Amino acid sequence: MGKTIATLFSGATATYEIRDAALDDSFLWPEEENILGGVSPKRRWDFVTGRKCARFAMETLGINAAPVLAGDKNEPVWPDGVVGSITHTRAYAAAAVAPVSKIFSLGLDAEPDQPLPQKVLTRISNTEELNWVERTRGNEIPHPGKLLFSAKEATYKAWNSATKEWLGFRDAHIIFHIENQTFTVSISRPSSMQKLSGTFGIDRGIIMTAIEIPVS
Numbered sequence: 090m091g092k093t094i095a096t097l098f099s100g101a102t103a104t105y106e107i108r109d110a111a112l113d114d115s116f117l118w119p120e121e122e123n124i125l126g127g128v129s130p131k132r133r134w135d136f137v138t139g140r141k142c143a144r145f146a147m148e149t150l151g152i153n154a155a156p157v158l159a160g161d162k163n164e165p166v167w168p169d170g171v172v173g174s175i176t177h178t179r180a181y182a183a184a185a186v187a188p189v190s191k192i193f194s195l196g197l198d199a200e201p202d203q204p205l206p207q208k209v210l211t212r213i214s215n216t217e218e219l220n221w222v223e224r225t226r227g228n229e230i231p232h233p234g235k236l237l238f239s240a241k242e243a244t245y246k247a248w249n250s251a252t253k254e255w256l257g258f259r260d261a262h263i264i265f266h267i268e269n270q271t272f273t274v275s276i277s278r279p280s281s282m283q284k285l286s287g288t289f290g291i292d293r294g295i296i297m298t299a300i301e302i303p304v305s
């Protein structure tokens with residue numbers, strides 16, 4: 090599934106990813122360090138490396154470096170003029186950022202390309218999605234349940250950043266188009282964002298899903 094993270098988004102969005110790197114917190118802003126506090130080594134790596142990806146992606150866009158703070162629910166609070174999304178999993182971290190003049194909201198998620206426990210699959214899926222997972226498993230996509238889960242997480246990040254509202258797993262119905270590595274999301278809650286488009290890739294053991302909502 091040869092899509093790299095950069096190809097999941099349009100040219101308006103910059104991305105950066107880090108794999109298997111040692112912890113490097115030398116560049117963390119004091120404001121970001123305050124958010125983190127005393128946490129486990131894994132959480133420290135995730136946060137620090139996600140912020141590093143965000144910093145490098147902003148630099149690619151020519152945006153002056155500034156801290157990415159955190160809101161009440163731990164959501165990233167981006168510098169003025171910027172939208173973005175951060176993800177991390179198992180020694181992998183990535184960020185996508187874009188100017189608000191071009192992009193309304195972004196959602197990026199990464200998961201290990203491994204099976205999703207059946208219990209979780211049942212909890213997050215509607216009947217059609219479950220049937221798709223059963224049909225697809227082991228054919229073109231090794232772990233379609235995990236891909237579905239990731240697409241819902243990316244959807245939540247883009248949705249919540251834009252609306253500040255909760256979205257349940259069953260509020261989003263996802264249809265995958267494997268041939269071009271895209272998916273469409275139908276949101277069942279009343280909103281101006283009823284249909285979203287996403288892309289996905291599987292690269293070196295990591296499933297990546299992305300939602301980019303352009304300014305209309």
Ligand SMILES: CC(C)(COP(=O)(O)OP(=O)(O)OC[C@H]1O[C@@H](n2cnc3c(N)ncnc32)[C@H](O)[C@@H]1OP(=O)(O)O)[C@@H](O)C(=O)NCCC(=O)NCCS
Pocket residue numbers: 135136139159162163164165174175176177178197198199241242244245246247249250256257258259260261
């Ligand atoms: C918030 C959530 C989406 C994070 O996803 P995850 O797969 O657990 O973790 P990831 O590593 O991919 O992402 C973590 C990053 O998401 C970002 N994030 C956290 N809350 C967020 C929110 N409400 N909106 C957008 N981004 C958020 C943060 O940057 C966080 O990293 P950081 O704490 O180091 O800054 C997930 O924990 C969650 O709450 N899901 C339940 C809601 C949901 O997914 N509904 C499905 C709707 S279809």
